[in-house]
Amino acid sequence: MNKISEAFENKKAFIPFITGGDPSLDVTKKLLLAMQEAGADLIEVGIPFSDPIAEGPVIQEADERALRAGFTTDKLFDAILEVRGEIHIPMVFMTYANPIYVYGKEAFMKRCVECEMAGLIVPDLPYEEKDELLDTCRKYGIELVSLIAPTSEDRIQMIAREAEGFLYCVSSLGVTGVRSEIRTNIREMVDRVREVTDIPCAVGFGISTPKQAREMANVSDGAIVGSAIVKIIAEHGEDCVPYVAEYVRQMKDALR
Amino acid sequence: MKKGRFGQYGGQFIPETLMNAVNELEEAYEKYKKDPDFVQELNDLLKNYAGRPSLLYEAKRMTEDLGGAKIYLKREDLNHTGAHKINNVLGQVLLAKKMGKTRVIAETGAGQHGVATATAAALMDMECEIYMGKEDTDRQALNVYRMELLGAKVHPVTTGTMTLKDAVNETMREWAGRMDDTLYVLGSVMGPHPFPTIVRDFQKVIGEEIKEQLMEKEGRLPDAVIACVGGGSNAMGTFYEFIPDKQVRLIGCEAAGLGVDTEKHAATIARGSEGIFHGMKSLFCQNEYGQIAPVYSISAGLDYPGIGPEHAMLAAEGRAQYVPVTDEEAVNAFEYLSRKEGIIPAVESAHAIAYAMKLAPTMRKDQIIVVTVSGRGDKDVAAIARYRGVEIYE
Numbered sequence: 066m067n068k069i070s071e072a073f074e075n076k077k078a079f080i081p082f083i084t085g086g087d088p089s090l091d092v093t094k095k096l097l098l099a100m101q102e103a104g105a106d107l108i109e110v111g112i113p114f115s116d117p118i119a120e121g122p123v124i125q126e127a128d129e130r131a132l133r134a135g136f137t138t139d140k141l142f143d144a145i146l147e148v149r150g151e152i153h154i155p156m157v158f159m160t161y162a163n164p165i166y167v168y169g170k171e172a173f174m175k176r177c178v179e180c181e182m183a184g185l186i187v188p189d190l191p192y193e194e195k196d197e198l199l200d201t202c203r204k205y206g207i208e209l210v211s212l213i214a215p216t217s218e219d220r221i222q223m224i225a226r227e228a229e230g231f232l233y234c235v236s237s238l239g240v241t242g243v244r245s246e247i248r249t250n251i252r253e254m255v256d257r258v259r260e261v262t263d264i265p266c267a268v269g270f271g272i273s274t275p276k277q278a279r280e281m282a283n284v285s286d287g288a289i290v291g292s293a294i295v296k297i298i299a300e301h302g303e304d305c306v307p308y309v310a311e312y313v314r315q316m317k318d319a320l321r
Numbered sequence: 322m323k324k325g326r327f328g329q330y331g332g333q334f335i336p337e338t339l340m341n342a343v344n345e346l347e348e349a350y351e352k353y354k355k356d357p358d359f360v361q362e363l364n365d366l367l368k369n370y371a372g373r374p375s376l377l378y379e380a381k382r383m384t385e386d387l388g389g390a391k392i393y394l395k396r397e398d399l400n401h402t403g404a405h406k407i408n409n410v411l412g413q414v415l416l417a418k419k420m421g422k423t424r425v426i427a428e429t430g431a432g433q434h435g436v437a438t439a440t441a442a443a444l445m446d447m448e449c450e451i452y453m454g455k456e457d458t459d460r461q462a463l464n465v466y467r468m469e470l471l472g473a474k475v476h477p478v479t480t481g482t483m484t485l486k487d488a489v490n491e492t493m494r495e496w497a498g499r500m501d502d503t504l505y506v507l508g509s510v511m512g513p514h515p516f517p518t519i520v521r522d523f524q525k526v527i528g529e530e531i532k533e534q535l536m537e538k539e540g541r542l543p544d545a546v547i548a549c550v551g552g553g554s555n556a557m558g559t560f561y562e563f564i565p566d567k568q569v570r571l572i573g574c575e576a577a578g579l580g581v582d583t584e585k586h587a588a589t590i591a592r593g594s595e596g597i598f599h600g601m602k603s604l605f606c607q608n609e610y611g612q613i614a615p616v617y618s619i620s621a622g623l624d625y626p627g628i629g630p631e632h633a634m635l636a637a638e639g640r641a642q643y644v645p646v647t648d649e650e651a652v653n654a655f656e657y658l659s660r661k662e663g664i665i666p667a668v669e670s671a672h673a674i675a676y677a678m679k680l681a682p683t684m685r686k687d688q689i690i691v692v693t694v695s696g697r698g699d700k701d702v703a704a705i706a707r708y709r710g711v712e713i714y715e
Contacts, residue, residue, distance in 0.1 A: 114611075114612065115481065115612040115613045116481060116486065116487075116490050116598065116599075116613050118335075118336070118490050118493045118494060118599075119336045119338075119494075119497070121494075122480075125480055129480075129481075132612060137610050138610050139610075161597075161598075162334050162597040162598075163596045163597045163598050163605075163607070163611040163613070164610060164611040164612070165611070166595075166596060166597050166602075166611060167594070167595075167596050167607060167609070167610065167611030168610060168611060188336050188337075189334045189335055189336055189597070189600070190334060191333060191334075191335060191336070191337050191340050192337070192340070193323070193324065193332075193333050193340070194323075194332055194333055194334055196323075197332075197334075197597070211337075212336070212337045213337060214336070214337045214338035214340075215338070216337075216338055216339075216340075216341045216342070216500065217337060217340070217341065218341065220337075220340065220341065224337070235337065235338060238338060238497060238498045238499070238500075239338075239494065239497050239498030239499075240494045240497060240498070
C-alpha cells in the first residue's frame with residue numbers, strides 16, 4: 066500500500082479529485098490511470114452522496130449524475146480493485162459520514178484495505194466527532210484526514226496536533242467550487258500548523274488555474290483540485306479522459 | 322460525554338468551516354438563557370406579540386362524536402403567523418440580535434417557519450433570506466408571497482428532491498459562506514448541537530402551558546398528548562414537560578403519505594434506519610448505501626427524511642410512541658375538524674387529529690387526550706381542494 070506521505074516526498078503534491086462513477090465507473094478507472102500518468106501525486110476519489118452539504122453545484126451535479134447512473138459504493142470498490150494493480154500512487158476516498166456509517170464502519174474499512182486506499186476524508190466529521198471513525202480507521206491502517214478552514218482560528222493547532230496523513234487546508238468560506246480569487250492568508254494558516262507539527266499541508270477549495278496552484282503550493286505542500294476537473298468531466302462526458310489528463314499535466318507542471 | 326447527545330443520537334456532524342459558528346451560538350445561548358433581561362424580553366414578545374399563552378380548547382363536539390376520551394386541542398394555530406414556529410423564531414432571532422448579527426437565514430418546508438422567521442426579522446429589523454424547495458414554493462405559493470411581503474428574499478432550491486431536506490442543505494451551504502453577520506435560524510429540533518436543544522427549549526412552552534391549563538380545568542395530567550412529527554419541533558415542545566410524568570402517553574404522528582408499505586412516505590421511525598446526516602446522528606429514510614431517500618407527504622412540513630435526535634432517543638427508550646398517518650387519513654381529519662369544531666387545522670396538524678380520532682374511541686370517557694394543533698390550515702385549502710379533485714387557484 067502507498068502511504069499518503071509518499072505523495073509529499075521531496076515535492077509539492079498535486080492532488081486531483083474526481084467523483085467516482087461520474088459519468089461511469091468505466092471512465093473513473095481510465096481517469097485514475099490517466100491522472101497518475103499525467104503526474105498526479107495522490108488521488109482523491111469521491112464517493113457520491115445524495116446530499117453533499119460541503120459541495121458547490123459542480124460536484125453536487127456530479128454526485129447526482131453518478132447516482133442516477135446506478136452508482137453504488139460496492140461498484141466503486143470493485144472498479145478500483147480492477148485497476149489497483151496498475152496504480153502506484155496513494156489514493157484516498159472523500160465522502161460523507163453517512164455512506165460509511167450505513168455501509169458499516171468495519172465492512173467499509175475492510176473494503177478500503179482491499180482497494181489499498183491510504184486514507185479517508187470526511188468533510189462532515191469535525192474534530193469533535195472524529196471518534197466516530199477513528200478507532201476503526203486505525204484498526205485497518207486507514208489514515209483519517211483532518212480539515213482546517215479559514216474560520217478555524219483557535220482550533221487550528223488542536224486539530225493539527227492530532228492530524229494524520231496530511232492536513233486539508235480549506236482555502237475559502239462556503240462550499241467547493243472554482244473561485245477567481247483566494248483571499249484567505251494560507252501562509253498564516255500553515256505557519257500556525259507548523260508551530261505544532263510537520264504534517265504536510267495541502268490547500269483545496271477554489272483552485273482552478275496553474276497560477277493559483279503554484280501560489281497555494283508555494284505557501285504549503287500541495288494543491289487539491291476538484292471542481293475544475295469535475296467541470297471538464299461534465300463537459301466532455303465519456304470522452305473526458307484526454308482533456309483531464311492534459312489539465313492534470315499542466316497543473317503538475319506548475320508545481321514543479 | 323460528547324456534546325449535544327441524546328442517548329446515542331445527536332452530535333455535531335458538520336464541516337469544520339461551521340464549527341466556530343455553532344460554538345459561538347452555543348456560548349451565546351448558554352449566556353442569554355440565564356440573562357434576566359433576555360428572558361423578560363422574550364416573554365414579553367411571546368405574550369404581547371405572539372399571543373401566548375395559546376388556548377387549551379375542549380373539543381366537545383369531537384369528543385361527543387368519537388364517544389371516548391375527552392379531547393382538548395392546544396391551539397398553536399392561534400399564535401401570530403398561525404403556527405407554533407413563532408415560539409422558536411422569536412427566541413432565535415432575539416438571540417441573533419444579541420449576538421450582534423444583522424442577517425438571518427432559514428430553511429422552510431410548508432413555509433410556516435419561513436413566514437415566522439421573516440416576521441421576526443421584520444420586527445427586529447434584520448435582513449432575512451429563506452431557502453425553500455422548488456416543489457414547496459410551487460405548492461405553497463401563498464406563503465412565498467407572504468414572506469416577500471414581510472421583506473424576506475425567498476430562494477427556490479432546485480437541487481435534489483427540491484423539498485425540505487434540500488432547503489436545509491442549501492441553508493447550511495449559505496451559512497458556511499457567511500457567518501460573521503449571519504445566524505442560521507433552524508426551524509426544528511434537528512441539525513447539529515446546539516440546535517436540537519435550543520429549539521426544544523424555545524418550544525417547550527407548549528407542554529408547560531398544557532400542563533398548567535389542564536390542571537386548572539381538570540385538576541390532573543392528561544392520559545395522552547399527541548402531536549405531528551416532521552423534524553419534530555411541535556411534538557418535542559408538547560412532550561418535553563411530560564417526559565418525567567410516566568403515566569402520560571407521548572404520541573408522535575409521522576407522515577405515512579400513500580402508506581408505509583409504499584415508497585411514498587416520510588415515516589422515519591416506522592421505516593428509517595440509523596444514520597448521520599444534517600449534522601446529527603439519528604434515524605433517516607435511506608437506502609442500504611446511506612443515500613438519503615426521496616420522501617413524500619401531502620404535507621410539505623412533514624416531508625422530511627429524518628427526525629430530531631431527541632425523538633430518536635425517546636423512541637429507542639420506548640418513552641414516546643410514533644405512529645404513521647396516511648395522506649388520506651390526514652385529509653379526512655382536516656375536513657372532520659373543520660366541520661365538527663369550526664377549526665381548519667394545518668394538514669401537518671391534521672395528522673395528529675387523525676390519530677386522536679382513532680385513539681379516543683378506544684379510551685374511557687374519564688380519560689383525557691390533548692392534541693397539539695400546530696398550525697392553521699388556510700395555507701392548505703387549495704391543496705386539499707386539489708386532493709379532492711377541485712381545481713381552485715390561490
